[in-house]
Amino acid sequence: MKQQKPSGQRKILLYDTTLRDGTQCEGVSLSVDDKLRIVGVLDKLGVHYIEGGWPGSNPKDEEFFQRAHSLKLKHAKLSAFGSTRRKDCAANQDDSLAALVRVKTPVACIFGKSWDLHVTHALRASLDDNLQMIADSVAFLKSKGKEVIYDAEHFFDGFKANYQYALATLKSAWGAGARNLTLCDTNGGSLPHHISETVKVVKAFLPEASLGIHTHNDAECAVANSLESVRQGCDLVQGTINGLGERCGNANLLSVIPALKYKMDLDCVSDDQMNFLTEASRYVCEYTNIVPNDHQPYVGHSAFAHKGGVHVSAVARHASTYEHLDPALVGNKRRILISELAGRSNVLFKAKEFHLDFEKDPKAVEKVVKHVKEMENQGYQFEGAEGSFCLLVDRLVHSSKPYFDLKSFRVVVEKDRQISGLVSEATLKVAVGDKVEHTVAEGNGPVDALDKALRRALEKFYPSLKKMTLMDFKVRVIDAAAGTAAKVRVLLESRDHKDEWGTIGVSENIIEASWQALVDAVEYKLLKDSKK
Template sequence: MDAKKVIVYDTTLRDGTQCEGVSMSAAAKLRMAEKMDSFGIDIIEGGWPGSNPRDMAFFEQIKNVKLSHAKISAFGSPRRAGVAVEGDAQISLLLQAGTEYVTIFGKTWLLHVTEVIKTTPEENLKMIEDSVRYLCENGRKVIFDAEHFFDGYKDNPDYALKTLHAAKRGGAEFVVLCDTNGGTMTFEAGEIVARVVKEMGETPVGVHCHNDCELGVALTLESVRNGASMVQGTLNGVGERNGNANLCSIIPNLILKMGRDLNCAPHLRSLRDLSLFFDEMANLRSNTRLPYVGSSSFAHKGGVHADAANKVKRSYEHIEPSLVGNKTRVLVSDMSGRALVMMKARDMGVDVDSKDPAIKDFLDELKNLEFRGYEYEAADASFSLLLSKFLKRNREHFKVRGYRVIVERDEFARTTKSEATVKLDVEGTIEHTVAEAHGPVAALDLAMRKALVKRFPQLKNIELADFKVRIIDSEAGANAVTRVHIETKDDKSMWGTVGASDNIIVASWEALKDSIEYKLSKED
């Protein structure tokens, strides 16, 4: 294999689903496999045949999916101690999965050999070699995951290496060193991998790292630097406990920082899209702070930083964001200066004269509002409306005359309902509407749209996508200022708005009102 070539092995659909709060249907796993294939992932670990009906369904259905590049691997254990490989049920299920690759894990740490699976060191070696050989003889390409290898090596290096040689004798295509407990340091990993690469000769070596010490990515890169040619990991670093090594960081680091040859390199600009797609399939809220793919990765808040990045992007950005499908973002806060506001306005497509005296008034008001609890970093729509107001470019589509919310609890029926009344002036016509819902915010939302939809039918196509509440000064107790952040979407885009008040209904109303006003202003 070319010394610069690195194979990417994705275990999101198996190891990733062991993450707390992550569960994927067979259909979602199939869609993920297709997405990873189009990105250029080399090997996709689909699951453990026989462990659950979902994985069995995946392996059955993936046979009918035409993948352009990726190979599917089934994951499982070697034969049991004292059982002939031909009669082992798990080995049989691995073959029935019908995949080109099979990945089996084996014990390399004597602690696990004698105390966990309760067998002898010699029998453990036979279990590994027999299983690998039998799978190879039945037409499978076998990857051997050396479980707990780094801990096993530190305990007894000779025995840990014997397990790798057993897999090699059996015909393993790759041996993969697993930092299963996630406790290895980078300086340890480099030395151990270099020794193993030399020991294995023509058999290539991979690594599978966990993130318990926040070193999963660093360990993987250091291992590649010392000769590893396969990297295993998961999208967005999901996995058991603290997660697995994050492929969304490993891949760009290998390509852009270390000059390695990856088959997915031509599709690197789709990396953020792949990350977001996984979150959608797993029903997870995206982590904005993920390196490379997070929405905060290239976000600038401090005025000095933002101004420098505007003049010379690489002064505060380690790569061009578009290389991984991301983009520069400007965050506006009470730390903002005139230059940052100008950048933010341009980013939003608003043409602003930096010498306009209204900008100073706008900045003063922005800082005052943030002091009172508002925050515009994730509320671009509210920021846009506020800026337009000071530039006198806003069209007021409606005026609020008043609103009221009543919450009624029936303890006998154990039901709660909310009734909202809204009075709006819509281009000279008073609209007085009432709506009911379980919660007060939903009732307000329904009543406001009911008042506006006759004049603005496009409001039928928007919906509340997210609603977050944050207590600003918790020491004030029930009188604390509450910040409400709302995400609203239509069939084309999503936008954020904010409200703040010591009354949660008022804060919610402000955010709701901005969300409607922004939708109407976009279409003027």
């Protein structure tokens, strides 16, 4: 599906550096395979440039570019990163520039010095030498057929120290044929008004030049600084997925992109690509092995979660009362949480979602709200445990009977030196009507053994249970201050061929908590089937 572009809409190019600057993030180490997978995600997301790494700096990046060469990208161009030539060597003799030519990417991005102090003290070159190094390097790469993006390192700090010199370095790169001059807030300390004033001066100084922005988040302004730069005339934004990067990270493209498109009405990615935003975030979390931040703007699990009773009733009437954007636009979902703040409206909203129709009965509503609050005091949390919530409503409102009755169970865990690992065995006695079943089963762990024994007992009465599987099992200690007497909360995720549901159990004993969640998982499946 092609997006209809209003004519005359300004186009903003997105330059992703997750695979280069993003990998500077503490705790992130990507294999070549991970990097290639992330390239696929970025291409699907619709970024225009993917910076793959710094060839010549390490063998992993060399291998990446070798393998990336055969990728068929639908959208993005691959870019390789490097620096301007060394001070006392011609551009065609420089190893780092040679590596950029060798990797055969259509784009090369090189950084050079903009801050006079860095030129004289870090490079130990004269100010004029540095201008020549920039011009030579850009011209050399251009002569090899590359599209060259010039990164002006420390531009904003350099501009403060000596603006005339900082501007001269840009002129040097532009004159030598750079496609874009990207202004870098390398130390990440700039604020939006500072960025704004500086970009304005650069734009007036080189009105013909295409400008870009590369920001870091040390003052928590990376996204704001990027957006402000665009407002002042930059038409390329560099950043990373989920804001990965060294120290406090780079500008988070996942926040930049929807702001450009929906709040500034600029052309950057299509509607379909935008719908992939949330998934893109999760994939990159997966590949970088970073736990997703639930509260990440736009894409976080909680980004459109409503908990306060007043909010919920307002959102139920009109979503925009407490939402800055329709979550579906960025591939995210609105969530209504049942919580201790829960008023009637949360419970009703949730009930509606699950087609539990009891809102016309005010007594029933009060009963459910009261019960939910009591259970939350004991440590239950119905966020993510919709199965348990529906059962609770069903029991309270319809006084429904349980599908089976536990008589007793026993779980044995045995460790034997002769056998590697542990063996768990569950023995179980349950009644269905006036029939009593007595079963035994072994499992990978005590919960698995209980699950198997329970199904063995129930499947002849309820054959649809064969279609149900346990997907995930999460345990959290909830009253840590109480030491060993702390309670645990067990959250089970189950599914059948059609749905997924979560159930919960709370107890000081992990087996008991697991059992509660397991019983709810089975009962919810049976309740759900009976409604059809």
